[in-house]
Each structure stands twice: as C-alpha cells, then as structure tokens.
Amino acid sequence: MKRIAFLTLFIVSSAFAQSSLDQMIDREIPSLVGTYKQLHAAPELSMQEKNTSALVASRLRELGYEVTYPVGQYTEPGTTCYGVVAIMKNGAGPTVLVRSDMDALPVLEQTGLPYASSVRAKSPTGDDVPVMHACGHDIHMTTLLGTAKMLAQLKSQWHGTVMLIGQPAEEVVKGAEGMLRDHFYERFPKPDFIIALHDNASMPAGQIGYTPGYFMASADSVNVTIRGMGGHGAAPQSTKDPVVMAAQFINALQTIVSREDSPLDPVVVTVGSIHGGTKRNIIPDEVQLLMTVRTYKPEVRKRVLASIERIARGIALAAGVPDDRAPIFELLAGESVESTYNDPALTERLAAALTKGMGAANVIRIDPLMVSEDFGRFGLDRKIPVSMINLGAVDPAKIASGQRLPSLHSSGFQPLPDPTLRGGIKAMTLGVLELLH
Ligand SMILES: [Zn+2]
Ligand SMILES: [Zn+2]
Structure with a gap:
C-alpha cells in the first residue's frame, strides 16, 4: 500500500x-x-x-x-x-x-x-x-x-x-x-x-x-446631422431636402471601404440609426444618423473619420446648402475605444x-x-x-x-x-x- x-x-x-x-x-x-x-x-x-x-x-x-x-x-x-x-x-x-x-x-x-x-x-x-x-x-x-x-x-x-x-x-x-x-x-x-x-x-x-x-477593432461612435431647409412635400423646389442628402450620404459612405481604403486594412462603417421627419408631406429641416466605425490601425481610424466628415460636407455642398447649414459631425469621445x-x-x-x-x-x-x-x-x-x-x-x-x-x-x-x-x-x-x- x-x-x-x-x-x-x-x-x-x-x-x-x-x-x-x-x-x-x-x-x-x-x-x-x-x-x-x-x-x-x-x-x-x-x-x-x-x-x-x-x-x-x-x-x-x-x-x-x-x-x-x-x-x-x-x-x-x-x-x-x-x-x-x-x-x-x-x-x-x-x-x-x-x-x-x-x-x-x-x-x-x-x-x-x-x-x-x-x-x-x-x-x-x-x-x-x-x-x-x-x-x-x-x-x-x-x-x-x-x-x-x-x-x-x-x-x-x-x-x-x-x-x-x-x-x-x-x-x-x-x-x-x-x-x-x-x-x-x-x-x-x-x-x-x-x-x-x-x-x-x-x-x-x-x-x-x-x-x-x-x-x-477600435470603435468610434459618430453622429452626423444632415441639415437642409424644410418645407412642403409638394414644393421641393423651395427646400433643400435632408432626406435625399442623407440617402446620398449613406451610399457615398460605401466608397470609404471600397475605394479609399486598402483592401488589406479592415474597416467597417455602419449607419445603425437614421431619424428625420414627422409627416409624409413635410420635408424636414434635418436628418440625424448614428454610426459606428471599426478599424485596427490608428492611421486608418483617423483617415476614415476624416472621410465621413468630408463626404457629409461634400453632399451638402453639391445640394447647394448654405454654409451656416453645413452638416454637424460629432465624435462621441466617451464611447470610443482603441x-x-x-x-x-x-x-x-x-x-x-x-x-x-x-x-x-x-x-x-x-x-x-x-x-x-x-x-x-x-x-x-x-x-x-x-x-x-x-x-x-x-x-x-x-x-x-x-x-x-x-x-x-x-x-x-x-x-x-x-x-x-x-x-x-x-x-x-x-x-x-x-x-x-
Ligand atoms: Zn463581452
Ligand atoms: Zn459584449
């Protein structure tokens, strides 16, 4: 034993x-x-x-x-x-x-x-x-x-x-x-x-x-407010429609990954929430988009965030929105992480x-x-x-x-x-x- x-x-x-x-x-x-x-x-x-x-x-x-x-x-x-x-x-x-x-x-x-x-x-x-x-x-x-x-x-x-x-x-x-x-x-x-x-x-x-x-990945919470000039839904000629601009903005965002970024650097840009308007025949004054951005490299992160802001400005410029109604870009520092x-x-x-x-x-x-x-x-x-x-x-x-x-x-x-x-x-x-x- x-x-x-x-x-x-x-x-x-x-x-x-x-x-x-x-x-x-x-x-x-x-x-x-x-x-x-x-x-x-x-x-x-x-x-x-x-x-x-x-x-x-x-x-x-x-x-x-x-x-x-x-x-x-x-x-x-x-x-x-x-x-x-x-x-x-x-x-x-x-x-x-x-x-x-x-x-x-x-x-x-x-x-x-x-x-x-x-x-x-x-x-x-x-x-x-x-x-x-x-x-x-x-x-x-x-x-x-x-x-x-x-x-x-x-x-x-x-x-x-x-x-x-x-x-x-x-x-x-x-x-x-x-x-x-x-x-x-x-x-x-x-x-x-x-x-x-x-x-x-x-x-x-x-x-x-x-x-x-x-x-x-790093995570960045971004809010973009596309501002236009609201009015009657039947008289678009007297407005700057932020709903149409928001649609163009979302489509244009897709080129950040497909055209601006190296295919070897992973990037995600997701619009998870979009809000604008109250009624079908009113063109609203603004549309708000809540986004999350994911990247790995710090330099890619910086470039992607700058691209989002630039594209929003470009869409507003193309639509003839006056400078004082330019889009608002907001990076929520407390919700971001490397x-x-x-x-x-x-x-x-x-x-x-x-x-x-x-x-x-x-x-x-x-x-x-x-x-x-x-x-x-x-x-x-x-x-x-x-x-x-x-x-x-x-x-x-x-x-x-x-x-x-x-x-x-x-x-x-x-x-x-x-x-x-x-x-x-x-x-x-x-x-x-x-x-x-
Ligand atoms: Zn967990
Ligand atoms: Zn979790």
Whole structure:
C-alpha cells in the first residue's frame, strides 16, 4: 500500500499540468457551475454592478487574496465604479494581471433555461429594461474565481505576484478607464503581463482560440446631422431636402471601404440609426444618423473619420446648402475605444503552453474580430504586453447540427457551463503558471 501511495504521488507531481490540474478542476466544478448560474440569474447593467462586484470581491477574499474594493472613478457625478482588485504575492518574480469584466446587457433573455434571468433595471435614460448576461461576462467571472482557487492551491508551482481584476462597465467602454483614473498603477503593482479571455459564440465549449497581433477593432461612435431647409412635400423646389442628402450620404459612405481604403486594412462603417421627419408631406429641416466605425490601425481610424466628415460636407455642398447649414459631425469621445493588440510574443508563448497542457485540437489560431473591448487600455498604449484569448462556449452538438447559432449580445446566447468553465479555468491557470513558473 505504501509503495503504491508513493508511486501515485510521484506520478502526479511529474505530470502535474495534465492530470493533477484536471482533478483539481473536477473537484471544484460543481460549486463553480453553481456560482455561474447564480451570477447568470442576477445580471446587472454597466455602471450598476453593485451586487456582482461584491460577490466577486468577497469570494476572492475568502480564497486568501488581498482585496481592494471598490476601485475606480467615473467622470459622471453620482456614479460608483465597482472595480475589484485582488492580489496574491508569492515571493520574487513577475506580476501577472488577469482581468474579467462583470457587466450585463439590456437584453430580454429567451433561452428558456431554468436559471434564465428575469431581472429588470433602470437604464441610464431612466427606462425600465430587461437585463441579461448576453455577452457571457458571468463565464468570465466564474473562470476568474476558479483560476483564483487553482492558483491559491498551487502556490508551490509559481513565484511572483498574481493580480486579479473584476472590471465593471466593459459594454460601455468606461470601466478600464474608470479604474485607471483612480491612480491604479500608483496604488497597485505594475504588471509584466496582462491576460484575459472572452467567450466565443461559435466555437465548441472549452476550446481556446488565440490571435497574435490585432485582435479586436477600435470603435468610434459618430453622429452626423444632415441639415437642409424644410418645407412642403409638394414644393421641393423651395427646400433643400435632408432626406435625399442623407440617402446620398449613406451610399457615398460605401466608397470609404471600397475605394479609399486598402483592401488589406479592415474597416467597417455602419449607419445603425437614421431619424428625420414627422409627416409624409413635410420635408424636414434635418436628418440625424448614428454610426459606428471599426478599424485596427490608428492611421486608418483617423483617415476614415476624416472621410465621413468630408463626404457629409461634400453632399451638402453639391445640394447647394448654405454654409451656416453645413452638416454637424460629432465624435462621441466617451464611447470610443482603441483597438486591442495582442502582443505577438506573449500570445505565442501562451498558445504554446496551452497547446502542451490542453492538446493541439483544443487550442487553435483564429481570425481577428471587428468587435471591440476596453481590456487593452490596461496595457497603457502597448507599454505592457497584453493578450486576450477566446473561449468556446457552444454545445458541440448544436454546432454539429448546422443550426444557426445565437451570437453574443443575442437573447438566445446560451453557453454550456461545465465544459466552458473547465476550458477557461484550465487555460487561465496554465497561462499564469507559464508566466510565473
Ligand atoms: Zn459584449
Ligand atoms: Zn463581452
């Protein structure tokens, strides 16, 4: 018996990464799935993550982390930035920051799950809205808590400092900025590496995707008001019709991507909302267009924004609109964010470690995305290497069936908790161990 016990111990420690970590996750997964369902059923909107952040903070404190909470500051008066910072020091070595976001979205959940959200809340404009974790930030938080537990139990396997972040208000790209504004890197250690994951609504549950270099796009919110001179719908000759100009403007915008941009530089210009007029026989004074612009490179971003403004002016000029009725171009600074650039060396290093620990079939290179994130802000404009990996969250049977899969932010998004959390916790734990071993 003694010989067998000794032998078992030897095998476990020598093949730690593959078998022992799986067993540790096995033991924790039932309670972590419970935590996931609890978070999923109680989502909170951006800038309102009071209970969510309190839960994350208290769980991390229970695991032995030194927790500071709340951390952060918004510029909006009367708001609280519910950032969580949890630190575990374990001797000399590098510092790794692992970030999870915490906010949910104004979406009516229609998954039919027993733990589906029926929460409603007040939106910033005072409307009563449904709330759902439709971006899977509940998966991210549970993964962070599971990873925190693994690292606390595995202190003999790493040296340095682990810094775990619960970030609020990702969906409105204010949370990272809010935490940084609160003297973040003066109060807490400056990390050598920053990592995070985001769930993915098309990859099988537990599979990891990585992308060195540009991974997510910059996002700019732009409002353009096309101004004309209103009048009777039956007397267009005495007006400057902003509806016709808006139609020309939208068509002309398509040439930014097709004629002005290099085919090798991804750009998206989307007009998501257009409003003008009150009645069929009245030509209105103005039409308002709300747009989102996505790019990767800073120089492309600058050029595209300038093109939108120039085209709007050109359309007005062609229509004979007087200078004092020129279009109004408005870039909403508080709703804009730069692209996420995954440090290539860090990303390749993580991918190699994860491939070794999880198998090549479970760690694949994926294409960059045109969605956006404020995670990269913690890297201070590429001064600190950052890398965000993707975590598949979809039931493989659904993928195999060929049915249309609900995307992130949709009312039907439904991660498969057990295998998704296992994959996320294993990947993040192996990632930190790689950087701190
Ligand atoms: Zn989202
Ligand atoms: Zn998200």
